[in-house]
Amino acid sequence: MSDMDRVVTVPIGPQHPALKEPESFMVDLRGEKIDAVRMRFGYNHRGIEKGCEQRSYTQDLYLVERVCGICSFAHSTAFIQAVEEIAGIELPKRATYIRTIIAELERIHSHLLWLGVAGHEIGFDTLLMYTWRDREQVMILLARLTGNRVNYGMNTVGGVRRDIAPEMIPEILKVVDSLEERTKYYIDMGTREQTLIQRLSGVGKLSREDALRLGTVGPTARASGVDRDTRRDDPYAAYSEVSFKVIIDDHCDVYGRTLVRLGELMETYSILRQLLKQIPEGPIAVKAPRRIPEGEAVSRYEAPRGEDVHYVRGNGSEKPERVKVRAPTLANTQSVSKMLEDGYLADLPIVIAAIDPCFSCTDRMVRLNEGSGGEGRTMGWEEVTRYGVQWHKARGLDLSKIKIPGGGGA
Amino acid sequence: MTAVIQLIQILIFPGMLFLVVLGMAGQFMDRKLYARLQNRVGPPWFQPVADLFKLLGKESVIPEEADKRMFTMAPVFALAAVVAAYLYVPLWGAPLFSFAGDLVVVLYLLLIPTLTFFLGGWYSRSIFSTLGAVRSITQLFAYEIPLLISLLSPALLAGTWSIAGMIAFYQAHPWLWLVNLIGFGVAMITLLGKLERVPFDAPEAETEIVAGSFTEYSGRHLAFFRLAIDSEAIVSSSLLAAVFLPFGYALPAGIGIIVYLAKVAGILAVLALLRTVFARLRMDQMINFCWRYVAPVAFLQVIIDLVVKEFV
Numbered sequence: 001m002s003d004m005d006r007v008v009t010v011p012i013g014p015q016h017p018a019l020k021e022p023e024s025f026m027v028d029l030r031g032e033k034i035d036a037v038r039m040r041f042g043y044n045h046r047g048i049e050k051g052c053e054q055r056s057y058t059q060d061l062y063l064v065e066r067v068c069g070i071c072s073f074a075h076s077t078a079f080i081q082a083v084e085e086i087a088g089i090e091l092p093k094r095a096t097y098i099r100t101i102i103a104e105l106e107r108i109h110s111h112l113l114w115l116g117v118a119g120h121e122i123g124f125d126t127l128l129m130y131t132w133r134d135r136e137q138v139m140i141l142l143a144r145l146t147g148n149r150v151n152y153g154m155n156t157v158g159g160v161r162r163d164i165a166p167e168m169i170p171e172i173l174k175v176v177d178s179l180e181e182r183t184k185y186y187i188d189m190g191t192r193e194q195t196l197i198q199r200l201s202g203v204g205k206l207s208r209e210d211a212l213r214l215g216t217v218g219p220t221a222r223a224s225g226v227d228r229d230t231r232r233d234d235p236y237a238a239y240s241e242v243s244f245k246v247i248i249d250d251h252c253d254v255y256g257r258t259l260v261r262l263g264e265l266m267e268t269y270s271i272l273r274q275l276l277k278q279i280p281e282g283p284i285a286v287k288a289p290r291r292i293p294e295g296e297a298v299s300r301y302e303a304p305r306g307e308d309v310h311y312v313r314g315n316g317s318e319k320p321e322r323v324k325v326r327a328p329t330l331a332n333t334q335s336v337s338k339m340l341e342d343g344y345l346a347d348l349p350i351v352i353a354a355i356d357p358c359f360s361c362t363d364r365m366v367r368l369n370e371g372s373g374g375e376g377r378t379m380g381w382e383e384v385t386r387y388g389v390q391w392h393k394a395r396g397l398d399l400s401k402i403k404i405p406g407g408g409g410a
Numbered sequence: 411m412t413a414v415i416q417l418i419q420i421l422i423f424p425g426m427l428f429l430v431v432l433g434m435a436g437q438f439m440d441r442k443l444y445a446r447l448q449n450r451v452g453p454p455w456f457q458p459v460a461d462l463f464k465l466l467g468k469e470s471v472i473p474e475e476a477d478k479r480m481f482t483m484a485p486v487f488a489l490a491a492v493v494a495a496y497l498y499v500p501l502w503g504a505p506l507f508s509f510a511g512d513l514v515v516v517l518y519l520l521l522i523p524t525l526t527f528f529l530g531g532w533y534s535r536s537i538f539s540t541l542g543a544v545r546s547i548t549q550l551f552a553y554e555i556p557l558l559i560s561l562l563s564p565a566l567l568a569g570t571w572s573i574a575g576m577i578a579f580y581q582a583h584p585w586l587w588l589v590n591l592i593g594f595g596v597a598m599i600t601l602l603g604k605l606e607r608v609p610f611d612a613p614e615a616e617t618e619i620v621a622g623s624f625t626e627y628s629g630r631h632l633a634f635f636r637l638a639i640d641s642e643a644i645v646s647s648s649l650l651a652a653v654f655l656p657f658g659y660a661l662p663a664g665i666g667i668i669v670y671l672a673k674v675a676g677i678l679a680v681l682a683l684l685r686t687v688f689a690r691l692r693m694d695q696m697i698n699f700c701w702r703y704v705a706p707v708a709f710l711q712v713i714i715d716l717v718v719k720e721f722v
Contacts, residue, residue, distance in 0.1 A: 010537050010619075018617035032693055121617050123608050123690025129448035195609055195689040345541075346692040349617040 007035055010345065014043050018121065018349040021359045027348060034343045039333065044360035052323040057083055057157055057292055060320065064310075065151050067325060068361045070113060072151045073106045074303035075310070075325065075361075080155045081236060082299035082312040083320075087157070087292045093238075094282045095159035100238040101172070101275050102146065102154055104268045108179060109138045110304035111261045111268075114356045115186065118258065121349040122199040134182045141175045144168070157292075159285025169276050180269045187262050201255035204339035204351035208252070214335040217328050218306020219264065220355045223249045223256035230302035242274040254347075254354040291318050303328050305356045327361035424501055426493045433640035434458035436678050440643075443682040458640070462633055470629025477533040484530030485627070485634035491522035492641045499648045500573055502666030503659060511571040516649060517558060523642050524550050524604065527613070530635070531623025542622020545613040545693055546606070552700035553603030553610070559708040560596040564653050567715040567722070573652050580656035587656050589718050593711035594654040596704055598677070601646055602684060603700070605639065609688035610696055647677035 008029045014022040022043035028035035048067055052060045065076040077099055084091065112135040119127025139149045146152035146162060154160050164172075190196060206216070211224035221228055229246040231239045247263035249256040296313040306328030315321040332355040339351050379387065392399050419425055437458040445452030472481055498505055498512045498519075505512075524546060531543030565571055567589065568579035580587050603610040606622075614622035621627075624635060651673040652659075658669035691699065 008537065008541075010541065017620055119689070123611060123615060123617070124688070125608075126448050126686050127689075129450060133449050193689075195691060198691065198695055199689050344692055344694070346612060346615065346618055346690075 006030070012348065018352075020117075023359045025348070025352070027345065029345055032344050032346065034340050034345060034348065037337050037340050037348075039337065041333075041359055041363050044363040046360065046363070049323050049325060049364075052320055054319065056290070056318045057320065060323065061155055061157070062151075062153065064323070064325070065153065065155075067327065068358050069150055070110050070358065071106060071303040071305060071308070071361075073102050073154065074301055074308050075327075076155045077103065077237070078299045078301035078303075078308045078310040079312065079323070079325075080157060081301065082297040082310050083157055083292055083314070084288075085297040085299065086295040086312065086314045087289060089158050089286060089288055091159060092283045092286060093280045094163075095284050096238040097275055097279045098160045098162075098164055098284060099155070100242075101164065101272065101279075102142070102152060102160075103237065104272050104275070105138055105142055105145075105172075107268050107304045108265060109135050109142070110356075111265050112138070112179075114261060114304075114353075115258070117353055118200075118254075118350060121353045122196070124196060124199075127196075131186070134179060137175050137178060141172060144171070156285060156288075158288035159283070161285070163284050164279070169279075172272065172276060176269050176272050180266070183262060183265045183269070187259075187266075190258060190262060197255065199347075199350065200258055201251065201253055203254045203347045204257075204343065204354055205253050206335055206339050208250075210338050211252075211335065214338060215331050216306070216335045216355075217331045218303070218356075219257050219260045220306065220332050220335065222247060223260045224252045225250045228307075230300045230307050234300050236299070236301060238275065241278060242271050244271050254350055257354045291316060292320070305329060305358065306331060325361070327358060329355065329357045329359065329362040333357065333362065419506055420497060424506070425497060429493060429496050429641050429644060430637060432644045432674070433637060434462070436644050436647075436674070437640045439675065439678055440682045443679060444686055447683065447686040462637065465628075465633035465636065466630050468629040470631050471626075472631075473534060473536060473626050475535040476626065477535075480529055480533035481626075482631060484526040484533070485631045485638065488523040488526040488638035489634050489641065491519045491526075492638050492645055495519035496641070496645045496648070498573065499645060500577055500652050500659060501648060502661070502663060502670045504574055508572060508574045510575070513561065513565055513571050513573050513576070513653075516573070516645075517561065520604070520642065520646060520649070521550075521554065523638055524554075526638075527606075527623045527635075530627070531625075534623070534626040536626050538619045538621070538625040539623055541619045542613050542625065545619075546623055548693060549603055549606070549610060549613055549696060552697040553600040553704075556596055556700060556704045556708040557600035557604065559705070560593040560600065560711060561649070561653055563593050563708070563711045563715045564590045566712065567719050569719075573649075577652060577656045577659050581660060583722065584657070586718070586722070587654065589714060590654055590711065592707060592714065594650070596708045596711065597650055597654065598680060598684070599704055600700070601650065602681060603696070604646060605643055605681070607681065608685040609691045611690055612693050612696060615690055643678065643681070644674060647674045647681075650677055 010027045010029055012025040012027055013019050014024045024040040024043070026038040028037070048063055051063055055063060061076055061080060064079040065072045067075040112131045116128040116131035116135070119125065119131065142152065143149045145164060145168060146154050154162060206220070206224050208225045211221050211226050216224070216226070217228070225248060227246060227248050231244070232246055244267045247260050247267060249260050251259065292314040294314055294316045296311070299310045301308045308328055309326040311322070311324040312320050313322040336352055336355060340348060343351060389399050421427065438453065438455055441457070442452040472478055495516045497507050498516050528543045528547045531539040531546065534540070565576055567586065568576040570576055570579065606613050614624065619625070624632060627635060648670070651670065655673050658666060661669060
């Protein structure tokens with residue numbers, strides 16, 4: 001079989017139907033087996049961290065919320081917690097409860113979304129249709145609670161912006177009950193449906209040692225037997241007042257990651273029930289100063305995809321001096337090439353999807369010094385504008401008349 | 411005069427045009443059922459026709475690297491082979507053409523579309539097409555033999571290789587078709603592989619290799635391929651109906667057509683149901699499954715038929 005030794009390189013991305021965001025995986029194949037995978041990110045860089053330095057804390061809140069479309073509340077809460085720590089603001093109890101409720105509802109919609117995407121990646125579109133239909137319940141509920149399906153705009157410095165009306169509590173419980181039933185059905189199906197199990201178990205193996213060494217977080221780590229959950233280890237918001245199990249699994253593969261997420265959904269329903277029973281009366285926000293004092297803080301938050309870390313440094317003005325976001329995907333991407341070792345091309349989409357990646361959250365400025373794409377130089381704004389105009393001119397399109405704000409023109 | 415009538419029969423009814431119309435109706439039924447089973451609304455009834463005309467009106471791009479002749483000929487060959495196969499399958503009453511051994515010819519003609527998928531994909535010279543083409547041909551070796559065996563075992567029992575002859579035999583022995591139910595199951599499963607549907611749709615798994623062999627196809631070439639695939643589904647289910655459900659062929663034409671359509675619709679509905687409830691299998695799992703489980707069961711059917719033959 002000399003043909004099996006021939007290496008074929010398949011480009012998965014930057015544009016590919018399996019990918020929801022542009023990123024590039026160059027896959028070297030021997031037959032159907034993966035030889036090596038080279039990842040390249042950076043197609044989604046939006047400069048949010050830098051943008052934060054030019055806006056006030058309140059404006060930043062809305063910008064940071066848009067780091068991720070799915071775990072938007074995770075980012076805004078992680079950011080605001082750091083700001084509140086610097087300012088020394090003590091939150092009213094009710095505000096912490098509302099934040100926790102929204103966070104857990106977000107976890108439900110994120111995990112159900114993941115389950116559907118996982119189904120789609122292995123060609124099981126029925127699962128996608130079912131889970132996304134069920135997810136709609138929680139999306140509508142979030143819209144009723146916050147006014148938005150995603151990017152809720154609930155947080156503000158010193159609390160939350162909207163209260164949860166008492167008549168909404170039975171509505172939330174109704175959705176929780178209905179979704180709990182559906183999740184039980186998915187767990188039942190996931191543990192019995194043979195083609196599903198065949199496609200998921202033994203795929204994307206990541207041992208406990210590797211999971212620790214590569215610094216994985218969230219369900220990816222927990223499915224490899226790493227007992228780690230920020231909600232329990234370093235409780236924020238109202239997590240210290242509810243009891244829940246941290247779901248751990250020792251399958252160490254995609255199947256384990258599925259079971260962990262399904263198990264977490266069941267825990268989330270129990271957390272929500274406890275929160276809604278215990279939620280205290282009181283104000284939902286305290287008055288916060290416009291200027292945040294000098295100081296720095298790191299805030300940790302267990303997002304649906306894993307631990308989200310925000311670092312904020314204030315300099316006494318109304319704008320932060322530095323904001324740093326470490327999205328969970330950044331911690332997990334390192335493990336993907338390990339998981340893909342000796343895998344099949346057919347398993348590549350599900351293995352990548354199993355870390356629940358969010359590449360736009362992860363992309364930062366990257367300076368390329370080698371490889372085919374980079375010439376080892378950094379272009380400023382003016383230079384980029386000039387380059388763009390020339391590029392189009394060479395192709396018969398004159399853009400030099402168009403004035404770009406802040407641009408030099410060519 | 412007979413030549414003119416024959417030409418009309420081949421081109422219009424019950425030949426090519428009828429097949430194409432049925433193919434689109436079948437596609438609609440499959441999509442609608444699939445959608446309803448997935449809790450979706452599904453397309454309106456004219457969607458397949460709209461899709462076809464949209465594709466016919468679009469620009470057909472041929473990659474610079476591709477072998478132009480092979481690239482453009484593959485879809486035409488696929489459709490031609492499927493239409494030719496249809497002429498030998500008894501629908502209601504006797505088939506248009508028939509001779510001793512036409513079962514083998516029909517199976518042979520139904521093999522050609524898969525070969526054109528391979529050739530079309532291979533000569534596209536794109537990495538995704540090539541991978542899809544290789545997968546198509548690999549899959550062919552897994553499902554084709556169980557499918558052949560399962561279709562040939564009823565013929566063994568009937569003692570003839572002609573489809574019309576088989577129908578005559580089963581009409582003389584009305585309940586004997588029940589013996590072949592295992593083979594019917596095998597044929598249904600392997601048909602999913604032939605039509606490249608979930609769980610055997612690895613050759614066009616969109617999350618891995620975009621559209622497999624068809625990645626580079628567009629416009630009317632793609633339309634022809636789509637048409638060939640839809641028609642192939644109809645021809646294969648008609649063949650299955652004739653071989654495994656050999657009743658209702660002596661009825662008057664009006665009722666006969668209804669019985670025929672009901673049988674084909676039933677088979678297509680089962681195929682749609684099967685593709686709803688499964689995840690896509692990997693190539694290695696597919697081959698394993700076909701050889702480890704499906705092929706032995708097909709052989710079991712042969713043994714059953716040989717034993718039963720002793721008592722008939």
